[in-house]
Amino acid sequence: MSAARARARRALAGNEGMMVYDDRDRANVLEDLRDADPEVRRLAVERIDALDDGEALAHLVARLGDPDWRVRKATVQRIATRPDPDETSQRLIAALADGENPGRRNSAVEALVAIGARALAALMAACEDADADVRKFVVDALAGIGSEAATAALIARLADPDSRTTAIDAGQDPLVRFSALHALDTLEEPMRADELAGVLGDPMLGPCGLALLGRSESDPIALDALLKGLASGVRAARESSMRGVLRLAARFDGAALADLTARVAEVSRAVPNITSSAVARLPEADLGTQLALVQFLGLLRARSAVAPILEVGRDEALAQVALGALAEIGPEAAEELDAAWTRLSQERRCAACDVLGRVGGARAIERLVASLDDGDPMLRAAAARSLGALRVEQALAPLVRRLECAAPEEDPEGETERAALVDAIVALAGPDADGCPPAIAPRAVELLARALTGSGDETRLAAARALGRIARREDAELVALLMKDPSARVRRAAVDAIARLEPDRTPELLHLAIADESPSVRIAAVRALGASRSESGFDDLRRLSEDEDPRVRAMAVQAVGRRFAANREPAIRAAALAVLSRACDDAAPVALAVVEAVKEIGGEAAGYVVPLLGRAEPEVVREAVRCFGDHAEPGEVEALLPLVSHPDWSVRAEVVEILAERGVRQAVPAILRRLETEQDDVVRSVTLAALQRLES
Structure with missing residues (x-):
């Protein structure tokens, strides 16, 4: 550590809580503010109170332009706590004109935001500054503060003169109004169409204004303006209008949403380019725009967008939004996906199965059942999950048949497929929320019983797991046969079935499980006995x-x-x-x-x-220790005191933490004695924190 750093840190530690500084302190701070070491400058900022108020403020504003971000951050924090917000804000606003140091201007904005509502008066006055750059940064600060008065000032900036005269004449962007629009969007401020009249006609600012209209559900003119924007020949205007329409749709429901959707569809039919340009733009747009395009095309129920939406859904950030949009399109999406099936990759076919499971319909069911015979076990699993979600009874036999010839045990995807098939069968034939089996249950039990005959271990296990979840009490004999299976995993599945079928008593079959040669089956029996509502299981559990x-x-x-x-x-x-x-x-x-x-x-x-x-x-x-500390009576916790010297560091740390949590002040002497010889840094840190809590 340099001598300057050491001196600065000693001075900071020594001056904590002091109210008076001497000339030497002042000289040291001024010297350290100019030091080449950024840490020394940061520490000088922390000790800035050694200077008088005016001098301190001048140096703080200067340090906003420091090349080191840590110094700038410390400066912002000190400025935010100053007792003279008006004068401080004026000095910060003056710093916004420093075009030579962008870091200083950005830090000045950050400091103004940190001052908050106390800076509003100065910021409101600065809205009329002659320098457009200053007005632009003032707008950024107002957006960061976000109060009602700040919002009013931002709305007033929409008529800023720089866009009509100087900025346009010089070929520059109307930065102030653009910043104000962006700020209002960030603040989610609802804006009426008449408030944005001077903006919507501007070819550069219009798109920003259109997006704002999406929060004006009470303004009937807002939707008209957005529909007009959808038909614009300017891509930015169309896409901003789409965002605005989506925001309105999120605020509407029932008849209002239906009316909005109908009007948007009417405009898209009249101007086909709305849909075609959105579809063409999908692959190349940035993520935020893709999200908006996918949702808008879903709102339109655009058939031509089905395959493109499915493709962009490869991106994990878009996947769920894409699936939702395709589901919104409905059965027509199933028809489009079925027609495009041969052109889809296997991975996209799996995603398409998810869509088909959401929209349903004859075309979707036909494709899903056919996919159960595909060569890819992951696609078969996806098809099974969707058939289960749709509860397609006609798929029961194909699902059980597929269970008998699922991917082999050595295939890492085989377990995924079998689990999906079991879940689908249970979705079709399992009991409802009230425990009542559906009419198809007996047929499912019959098919699964056949699958048990002559099958391999994996197939029998999958069939047993399905039976365990759908079997009825009248199927007890079949479950009893499973208890005699040579595979311990099948017998364990049978125990789970017994527990579900007989929750109020301990049936004889469970006693067979208690004596089973396999520990995994006996563990399943323990779990069943522990979950049973019967009191008769105690002796069995005691033996186990x-x-x-x-x-x-x-x-x-x-x-x-x-x-x-x-x-x-x-x-x-x-x-x-x-x-x-x-x-x-x-x-x-x-x-x-x-x-x-x-x-x-x-x-x-x-x-x-x-x-x-x-x-x-x-x-x-x-x-x-943790259990005893959490549940023992206050006077009993002292039993942990000897463990503050336990050989294991984790135990020592846990004991000290518990003693502090329970407020055992009698432990302080023992903890202090141990601290004298404690070598572990983690335990020392925990101990110091615990002592502080106990002595406070």
Whole structure:
């Protein structure tokens, strides 16, 4: 660190809170403001109060042009807090005329915005400045402030003289009025057509004004002006009018929206170039314009735009907007996509399936069913999802048939396809929100039962998962057959089906799962017992808490704690708490399950994690500390004090954080003693912050 930096930082630290500076402080600040090191200059700006008010302001305004952005940022922050907003604003406005230093002008605008409403009087007066550049930057500042008075001043700038005389004569853009229009757009200010009359006829400013009309839903003339703009021969005017129309459409509904759509469609029929030029512009436009074009063409329901919209939807930023626009076009979009199918890439065909699933219709269904036999598993999956979304009953048999010959297990896309097929079948044949099965359910169960015969593991698993979600109680025998399947994954799917079909009791089939040779099936049984509304599952869960596999034990311990540790029956509650107590001495995953159970129980159960505080595994101790700290009574939290010296840094940090959160002031001496020898930077940082909270 340079000597100048060190001196500046010492001075800043020493002067914090001081009200009086001496001549040496003043001399040091003036010297540091001229230093070659930007950090020294920044620190000088922080100590600017060593100068008198007038001198300080002059130097602050000068530093707005500093070549280093950090100095300029610090200067803006100091200016914003000055007690003399009128004089400060005047000096900043004068700096806006500095055409030699764009950074200084931009920083001056930023400072005026930071001053806010207190700068409005000076800014309003500066709106009449003779310098058009100053007026332009004043407009930017007013836009940043955004008050009612600022908005009125911006509207007044729409008649700025520079566009009629000097600017036009010199062939320059009417910057002030353009900036005012842009600012009003940013502020989302609704403007009537009569307020923009002097702008709409200007070939350069007109497009900006047209976009503003989109917020004037109460002005009947606004839509007329926008419709006229749509028919303009100037592309910028057409596209701004499209944006304005879209803004109006977003504000309308019902009859008003229908009327707007009809009038826009009428104009587009009368002037075909509106649609054709928008379609031609789509591929080459910037993202913002593409968004507007896609939505406008969707509003028009333009058939000719279907394939081009689908193509630009490759861009992730446009994908959802494009799909929405195509869905807006409706069944005609399906016809266009079907006609263009052979020209579409596989990736675009997948997107087209999404569209077909939204619009429906005979043509869409026919294409989607045919796509189930495509060679690409991702396209087949997309078609299946859309058929499920449309709930096309005639697609049930093709979906199950496709399930039997989906991509093989070694194909990384096979699982995606099978999941999509299962979801589609469930969408067609699964129960409704009230649990009632549709009429097609028996047929679906029959087809899936056939698919189980002689099929490979992956097909049986997919069929079992579908059956688990659509089976009815009368299908219990079929589910029982699944429990005898040689594949553990199929048996696990059968357990999930049992849990759904028998939520109020523990059926015999579930006892088979409890004794299954596969830990994954026993885990599924624990999950089913834990979710069951039956009280009879306690003994089964208690036995599973002593399973040979620690994963099963962990799931069972958590289920016992969650369901029975607060049971109304004293005997069951005591037995459940005994399970938690024994689990504290078990493997780490089981011990962590105790923590998770206590988190859900809360209250007095917090004491059951205390034995875990002495475990060797840091992750177990850390989780136990957090759980105990969150749920223990205030007087009990002091039990964590010895852990401020725990060997693991993460535990020490967690303990100190908990003690600070719970406001355990008695911990301060112990924390201070540990801080003297603490070597870990993270723990030291946490400890210092905790001490500050405890001592405040």
